[in-house]
Amino acid sequence: MFISGVHHIQLTAPPGCEPDARAFYIGLLGLDEIPKPRSLQDRGGVWFRTGNCDLHISPRENDTPPGTNWHVALRVKNAEALRRKLQEAGARIDPAPEIPGWKRFFGYDPFGNKLEFLEIA
Template sequence: MVIGLHHVQITIPKGEEEKGKHFYCQVLGLKEIEKPDSLKGRGGFWLQVGNKEVHVGTEDGFDRLTTKAHIAYQVENIEQWKKALAEQHIEIFDSVPIPHFERFEFRDPFGNRVEMIQEI
């Protein structure tokens, strides 16, 4: 029986951890958490998002712009996020509407698709 969601993993190119930490920790304001010693040699970093984790691994040879795979962050003030990301020169894309939610998408600096979603 599946009882919940523990973490999701996205990837960035090998050697881009500092750029990734800047985007995810400084621009999005997520908190970095320490990886277990047994995994530190594999590259990447981990983030805390509420009571869940986002694991940012490293992977080369993959075109992130060709996939619909994405992560959706639930937010409280979606208009504030649109403005903050636009100020960082991040292109905002409208999402297909779904009932009871306002949402938009963008690509992180590595091409990963990201969604911001707010319940209305």
């Protein structure tokens, strides 16, 4: 087998997205920002650490999020508390169909990227 894991996920956002990305991914989700390599810093965007996989937010002009079923799934602790926190901050929240053994919901970042949040029940 050649694949040993997932290195990073890249989502897109409008140019100038960095302050809103930091407010959402650091302020609401509690992720840590990681430095971008010097060779990529002039492209804008911001990178975060999500456990053993990085999340890259990259600016793209006139780029819209993919179809409604495309999403990134993130394992979380205390999904209900996170749902309330996101709701209080004005983030869009959608229910998710039940999957036995999991508590889950969908939320959206400020750029319309769909995120699934899952906790082992």
